[in-house]
Amino acid sequence: MNYSRREFLKTAGMTTLAGVATTNYVLASNNIWSLNTDTLKVGLIGCGGRGTAAAMEALNADQNVVLSAMADAFADRLDESYNTLKSKMGDKVQVTEPHKFVGLDAYQRLLESDVDVVLLAAPPAFRPAHLEASVNAGKHIFCEKPFAVDAPGLRRVIAASENAKSKNLALVAGFCWRYHLPKRETFGRVLDGKIGNILSAEATYNTGELWYKERQPKWTDFEYQLRNWLYYNWLSGDHITEQAIHSLDMMQWAMGDKLPISVTGSGGRQKRTDKKFGNVFDHFAMVYEYEDGVKSYFFCRQQADTAPAYAVELVGNKGRCIVDCRTGRHEITGRRDWKYDDQTKFTDENAYKNSESRSMYQQEHDELFASIRKNKPKYDGDWMVKANLVALAGRMAGYTGQTISIQDALASNEVLFPENVSWDLKYEIPVAVPGINS
Secondary structure (H helix, E strand, O other): OOOHHHHHHHHOOOOOOHOOOOOOOEOOOOOOOOOOOOHHHEEEEEEHHHHHHHHHHHHHHHEEEEEEEEEEEOOHHHHHHHHHHHHHHHHHOOOHHHHEOOOOHHHHHOOOOOOOEEEEEOOOOHHHHHHHHHHHHEEEEEEEEOOOHHHHHHHHHEEEHHHHHOOOEEEEEEHHHOOHHHHHHHHHHHHOOOOOOEEEEEEEEOOOOOOOOOOOOOOOOOHHHHOHHHHHHHOOEEEEEEOOOOHHHHHHOOOOOOOOOOEEEEEEEOOOHHHHOOOOOOOEEEEEEEEOOEEEEEEEEEOOOOEEEEEEEEOOOOOEEEEEEEOOOOEEEEOOOEEHHHHHHOOOOHHHHHHOOOOOHOOOOOOOOHHOOOOOOOOOHHHHHHHHHHHHHHHHHHHHHHOOHHHHHHHHOOOOOOOOOOOOOOOOOOOOOOOOOO
């Protein structure tokens, strides 16, 4: 971890992490894109389940939007996604055969087409290159989380996000809870001081095991790993970065998006030890410390038949707050008790009913496309990279067993994702051992 922070801030021109972003987004005032009422063309990069769902949400966000191009490393996955989208969205899917791009360079060919908006939903390791290229191509962007699996990749993302801002391109992050109306209301009250100064916080993301794809005879080592990307830290960032980052982002949100100064913790591979699970851990436990001495306690695991938890709990000097993603509980207790009640937000019954039909995933795209239409492209870059940095620092602490400063995490030169990948790549990273890895 010897990369100079001063050098990084100089070379990347990065001011994002120097201050605290207290708003959810910044609206750009100018626009380099000639906006009118013409059809917006969408390109999908990464045609898995999340990408397919994002494409549907994009097509539902605006009456005059079509899907015109698709890209994926695998033809079978692209075809499955196309068939699903065509059956559900009909004429809004206008992807001709020449605009179905397959291969590791498929994203580049898609970006050379005339799409206006791109949806980045390939495995996380590819996100820095995809985001960088999308910004350079002048496209508006929906970018799934996480954004990088290592610090060098995150520095590319930071630079690309700053470039998107300077070009007045929309950049909406796939942190869906930031677009969930109950959480906006609840965390908004926390940030308004309804529980006073936060004294401590706890965040959890404890869940079961996920999917796995059996190896087929014709698959190379790289294809097998790419099709099971969840279980390889150089493709996913490990589950603290790939999945549990949602809870870390909510914790960041509640803390006003200020960065902790350090993290100490542990992690390991206790139950999910079969070789098919690659080199990722199955649990992490972290303590993040902030400059004012406040500590946040974070726990995540992916173990079958264990108790689930997916919540953020805050203790302030004037009250407490709990946000539970599993039960839907959004509650503040203290000097003035409060619970979120969706119906109190609307005076018109039809407005209430309509709100229920728009999920947080849909809300992301509704706001993205509305901002493009209004010539005020939405920008999530300031806070989205901070959550990714906090997750990377936590993984580093878990892998090494050491206390990791946020500055050292940002400056780390450890590369997980190799610069050049190909179908004949043979690449193995051993399972980390705390106290040995550094």
